[in-house]
Structure formats: C-alpha cells, structure tokens
Amino acid sequence: MAGSYSSSIDMPELPPNFNILVIDIDCKVLELIEKSCNENSHQVTTCSKSLSAVDLLLKKEIDFHLIIMELHMPTMDGFGFLHFLNKEVIDVPFxxxxxxxxxxxxxxxxxxxxxxxxxxxxxxxKYIFERKRLRSPIIRHHFHFRRIRKNIDSLEDDEISETSYSSDGEAEADD
Known part of the structure; x- marks a missing residue:
C-alpha cells in the first residue's frame, strides 16, 4: 500500500473528557484553570502543594490523563516532580x-x-483547556513513553539473550 504508515505503537484511546491534576501555589491560577476545565467538561483536581500531589498519585485512586504543574514550587519543584514520575514509572502526560x-x-x-x-x-x-488543544500533548507523551519503554524492553531482551545457563542453572555471560 503506497503512502500507508504502519507502527507497532497503537494510538491511545482518549476519553471524551480528561481527569487533570493541576499543581500550583497560586490559588488564583488554580481557580482559573479549574473554571476553564469545568467549562470544557474536564474533571480537575487541584493541589497547592507538590507533596499532596505525590500522595494523590501514589494512592492511585484517580486515573489522571494529564498533569499540569508550575515549575517553581516549594519543597518539590517541577523538575523534582518529573524525577518522581520517572522513578515511580507513572505514565501520565506532564x-x-x-x-x-x-x-x-x-x-x-x-x-x-x-x-x-x-x-x-x-x-x-478559556480556550487553552479545550479537548482539541490537550489532545496533542497527550498523544505526544503516549508515543514518546511507549518508544522509550519499547527500547528499554528490547535492551532487557538483549541482556537475557547474551546470558547462557550452565547445566547446574548458573548464569554465564557470553564472551
């Protein structure tokens, strides 16, 4: 088929409305984002402390589709939060x-x-939280995260194939 594109990574199924976690110390920003999300039929959870958001994510009670966070936060800034997401392998677009x-x-x-x-x-x-505007970063994250996960999995497979096992069950590395 000319012009067709085949990928081993499937398109994510996106819900009609998103569950969004917003983290910012500025209550006015949180209110404006919450209002806009509600006008666009998204469910929003706001946190004014980054550690409250960490606890919320670790409890896994809400399936978030997107996290939006202010970079400059006390206790844990946005960079620290990204390190936390990576360490815990939390697959949520940020x-x-x-x-x-x-x-x-x-x-x-x-x-x-x-x-x-x-x-x-x-x-x-008002318009920044329309579904069509949020869809792009969510899809971008999906493909990026899946590509990295696939590369990590293939590296692990290569490590396994480079190891042979002796008759007594001990692993021996191939030279």
Whole structure:
C-alpha cells in the first residue's frame, strides 16, 4: 500500500473528557484553570502543594490523563516532580508551566519528560483547556513513553539473550 504508515505503537484511546491534576501555589491560577476545565467538561483536581500531589498519585485512586504543574514550587519543584514520575514509572502526560521563559528551563523540562512547556500568564484560559488543544500533548507523551519503554524492553531482551545457563542453572555471560 503506497503512502500507508504502519507502527507497532497503537494510538491511545482518549476519553471524551480528561481527569487533570493541576499543581500550583497560586490559588488564583488554580481557580482559573479549574473554571476553564469545568467549562470544557474536564474533571480537575487541584493541589497547592507538590507533596499532596505525590500522595494523590501514589494512592492511585484517580486515573489522571494529564498533569499540569508550575515549575517553581516549594519543597518539590517541577523538575523534582518529573524525577518522581520517572522513578515511580507513572505514565501520565506532564505539562510544565512557568513565567520562566528561558530556553534552559524549557529544555530541561522536556528532557526530563514533560510533553509541553507553557509560559504564563496564559492569554486565554478559556480556550487553552479545550479537548482539541490537550489532545496533542497527550498523544505526544503516549508515543514518546511507549518508544522509550519499547527500547528499554528490547535492551532487557538483549541482556537475557547474551546470558547462557550452565547445566547446574548458573548464569554465564557470553564472551
């Protein structure tokens, strides 16, 4: 078939509305985001402390489709939170937001696994949380995370195939 594209990674099934976790110390920002999410029929959970969000994620009571977090937070900043997500292998798309428009901050966030970096203040909260605008970073995360997971799995398979077992069950590395 000419022009067809085949991928071993399937498209994610996206629900009609998203469960979104928003973390920011600024209560006004949380209120604006919550209002916009509600207007767009998304369920939103807000946290003004990053450690409250960590506890919420570890409990696994809510299946979040997206996490949006302010970079500059007390106790655990956005970079530390991304390290936590990676360490715990929490597969949820993450958007960093900040007034910090510097290239190093944006690059670090994306390198650590953020699928987008939003610069505050937002021009229009109402439209930024429309499903069609959130769909792109969620899909981007899905393919990135699955590709990395697939690469890690293939590395583990290679390590297993490079090991042979002796008759007494002891592993011996191939030279």
């Amino acid at each position: 958007i960093m937001m900040s007034e910090d428009n510097s290239a190093p901050s944006q690059q670090k966030a994306l390198t650590l696994g953020a699928c987008n970096y939003w610069v505050k203040p937002f021009l229009d909260y």
